[in-house]
Amino acid sequence: MEQIADGIALGLAVALSPQNLLYCFLGVLLGTLIGVLPGIGPVPTIAILLPITYGLEPSTALITAAGIYYGAQYGGSTTAILCNLPGETSSLITCLDGHAMARRGQAGAALAVAAIGSFAAGTVAALAVALAGPPLARVAAAFSAADYFSLMALGLIGSVILARGSVLKAIAMIVVGALFGLVGADPTTVQERLSFGLPALADGIGFVPIAMGLFGIAEIVVNLERATGRRLLGATIGRIWPTRDQWRGAAGAIMRGTGLGTLLGVLPGGGAVLGSFAAYTVEKRLSHAPERFGQGAIEGVAGPESANNAAAQSSFIPLLTLGIPANPVMALMLAILVIQNIAPGPTLVAARPDVFWGVIASMWVGNLMLVVLNLPLVGVWVRLLNVPYRYLFPAIIVFCCTGAYSVGNKVDDVWIMLAFAAFGYLLLKLKFEAAPLLLGYVLAPMMEEHFRRALSLGHGEFAVFVTSPISAVLLALSVLLLASMALPAWRRRREAAFRR
Amino acid sequence: MARNLPDLAGGALLIALAAAALYFLEPLPLGTAARPGAAFLPTIVAALLAILGALVLVRGLSGLPDGIERAHLRPAAAVLGAIAVFALLVERAGLPGAILAAVLTAVLARPRLLDRRSLLFAVLLAAACTAAFRYALNVPFRLLP
Numbered sequence: 001m002e003q004i005a006d007g008i009a010l011g012l013a014v015a016l017s018p019q020n021l022l023y024c025f026l027g028v029l030l031g032t033l034i035g036v037l038p039g040i041g042p043v044p045t046i047a048i049l050l051p052i053t054y055g056l057e058p059s060t061a062l063i064t065a066a067g068i069y070y071g072a073q074y075g076g077s078t079t080a081i082l083c084n085l086p087g088e089t090s091s092l093i094t095c096l097d098g099h100a101m102a103r104r105g106q107a108g109a110a111l112a113v114a115a116i117g118s119f120a121a122g123t124v125a126a127l128a129v130a131l132a133g134p135p136l137a138r139v140a141a142a143f144s145a146a147d148y149f150s151l152m153a154l155g156l157i158g159s160v161i162l163a164r165g166s167v168l169k170a171i172a173m174i175v176v177g178a179l180f181g182l183v184g185a186d187p188t189t190v191q192e193r194l195s196f197g198l199p200a201l202a203d204g205i206g207f208v209p210i211a212m213g214l215f216g217i218a219e220i221v222v223n224l225e226r227a228t229g230r231r232l233l234g235a236t237i238g239r240i241w242p243t244r245d246q247w248r249g250a251a252g253a254i255m256r257g258t259g260l261g262t263l264l265g266v267l268p269g270g271g272a273v274l275g276s277f278a279a280y281t282v283e284k285r286l287s288h289a290p291e292r293f294g295q296g297a298i299e300g301v302a303g304p305e306s307a308n309n310a311a312a313q314s315s316f317i318p319l320l321t322l323g324i325p326a327n328p329v330m331a332l333m334l335a336i337l338v339i340q341n342i343a344p345g346p347t348l349v350a351a352r353p354d355v356f357w358g359v360i361a362s363m364w365v366g367n368l369m370l371v372v373l374n375l376p377l378v379g380v381w382v383r384l385l386n387v388p389y390r391y392l393f394p395a396i397i398v399f400c401c402t403g404a405y406s407v408g409n410k411v412d413d414v415w416i417m418l419a420f421a422a423f424g425y426l427l428l429k430l431k432f433e434a435a436p437l438l439l440g441y442v443l444a445p446m447m448e449e450h451f452r453r454a455l456s457l458g459h460g461e462f463a464v465f466v467t468s469p470i471s472a473v474l475l476a477l478s479v480l481l482l483a484s485m486a487l488p489a490w491r492r493r494r495e496a497a498f499r500r
Numbered sequence: 501m502a503r504n505l506p507d508l509a510g511g512a513l514l515i516a517l518a519a520a521a522l523y524f525l526e527p528l529p530l531g532t533a534a535r536p537g538a539a540f541l542p543t544i545v546a547a548l549l550a551i552l553g554a555l556v557l558v559r560g561l562s563g564l565p566d567g568i569e570r571a572h573l574r575p576a577a578a579v580l581g582a583i584a585v586f587a588l589l590v591e592r593a594g595l596p597g598a599i600l601a602a603v604l605t606a607v608l609a610r611p612r613l614l615d616r617r618s619l620l621f622a623v624l625l626a627a628a629c630t631a632a633f634r635y636a637l638n639v640p641f642r643l644l645p
Contacts, residue, residue, distance in 0.1 A: 168556060172552040175545060176549060224579070224610065225576075394606040397579060431506040451541060456534060460533035461533070
């Protein structure tokens with residue numbers, strides 16, 4: 001307990017340093033700015049803004065990126081409420097009642113409840129990360145290489161179940177990502193593989209050009225093909241501060257959403273998505289008047305919005321303690337740490353307490369900033385929604401090009417981004433989700449390392465993966481998950497759940 | 501004959517990727533399980549990919565019929581072209597010039613966007629990006645041709 005109090009004190013000292021405070025603010029501001037733009041969710045937002053973090057200290061870099069994440073997510077909720085356009089799947093559910101409230105002239109109250117609910121959820125979830133992190137890291141420290149390999153395999157398979165779309169195609173995308181992740185010099189023998197003798201590929205394919213190409217650029221091409229006009233906001237914002245009645249309805253929903261989101265966020269896969277869907281269902285079940293849902297029930301905004309923010313934060317738990325990203329956003333965070341030469345995992349708490357506790361404290365600070373920033377500035381965000389796409393898309397292209405170049409001052413990275421933009425476009429056309437690819441790409445080099453170490457410790461016997469009890473259980477779970485997905489009954493339920 | 505075209509084409513794409521990887525991995529040492537060579541894990545991964553590709557392909561033959569959304573050449577060519585223009589110019593003409601050219605290529609994605617307003621926007625964006633990256637983030641970009 002004392003150790004955690006010390007940790008939180010250290011974290012606050014890190015997060016409240018003028019520089020980190022400034023960058024956290026900058027992250028939240030820019031994240032909201034980009035995230036509020038239609039069709040741009042947290043993953044492309046972070047990918048586009050990644051260059052900001054290059055020259056920074058590790059803790060500052062992660063704090064900035066986390067700020068961008070919260071900002072982008074809130075930006076997505078803003079567009080969901082005002083324009084019925086979810087920035088990403090976790091704010092999909094907010095459209096239902098949030099936009100209904102906006103149509104009834106209560107957009108202000110909906111935005112306020114979303115912001116305040118997110119803040120309350122963020123406070124609780126940050127505390128949960130602080131409490132659960134260190135003990136979990138101690139457990140994970142006892143893991144052998146084989147256990148780690150199996151844990152990562154389980155994480156990857158788990159992330160597929162909760163992802164949308166076809167399971168088979170998602171697994172295929174993970175494997176494609178893994179193949180891309182293994183390009184470049186072999187870590188032990190230093191022999192180059194799949195690099196075609198190109199110096200640009202000798203150290204592997206860069207993370208930034210992949211993320212920007214797949215998520216930033218490919219999306220633009222598809223948007224340009226589809227959308228012509230954009231729905232502009234007709235409704236007024238209305239009064240911001242919710243009425244007493246609205247508060248009464250929202251308070252319970254915020255608490256329940258926070259609890260659900262915190263728990264579900266730890267799971268691999270779409271933690272925030274699952275949290276918001278579950279919270280909406282629970283609110284509707286508990287309500288005395290379920291028929292109000294879809295007509296602008298404030299609980300239908302408060303619950304899911306609290307849940308997705310809580311989940312956004314608790315999904316940091318597996319990353320900070322095990323070094324395993326639960327979803328693509330966390331894969332981006334992991335990449336930022338790796339760029340900074342920090343190995344996330346059980347040793348992080350002890351080796352870099354400033355990073356670990358600084359990030360936790362900045363969650364709280366970042367959420368406070370969201371409230372302070374968003375409520376008074378709602379009018380500005382609304383106007384941003386009306387920025388014509390004709391200016392938006394060239395700006396994003398230029399920012400991605402410049403950003404990709406600045407990672408290592410190499411023109412080759414721009415070409416790689418171009419290749420992945422084309423590949424991402426192809427994937428979208430063939431209805432493959434690019435998100436699992438990113439997870440596979442990030443985890444493959446780490447899995448290879450553990451795989452090798454496990455085999456060499458086990459004298460080349462593959463049995464080492466089942467003789468260790470932890471690894472055996474984890475692998476059994478993975479197989480069970482895979483088998484369950486093949487069952488038709490399970491598959492139907494999963495599809496029904498995603499159809500809401 | 502009802503076929504799922506995205507799955508058919510996707511499966512073929514995955515198999516082609518796997519085949520290409522296996523071809524280029526062939527000359528590299530596999531090693532043994534106790535001492536894996538550079539090609540050990542990548543070969544396993546590529547083989548797995550080939551199997552998954554075959555499964556997707558088979559599903560495409562039997563699954564729900566579906567078509568591939570029509571691809572439009574113009575937006576794709578303009579956006580990808582803009583990136584290529586940037587890559588070609590950034591080290592030769594300098595950052596502002598590359599941005600200018602990239603924006604003017606990108607706006608070709610839609611008809612009638614190449615006008616005075618786009619030109620003005622390109623100039624503003626070039627100035628802003630140069631200020632942000634060259635001076636605020638200290639990236640050593642070339643400024644002039």
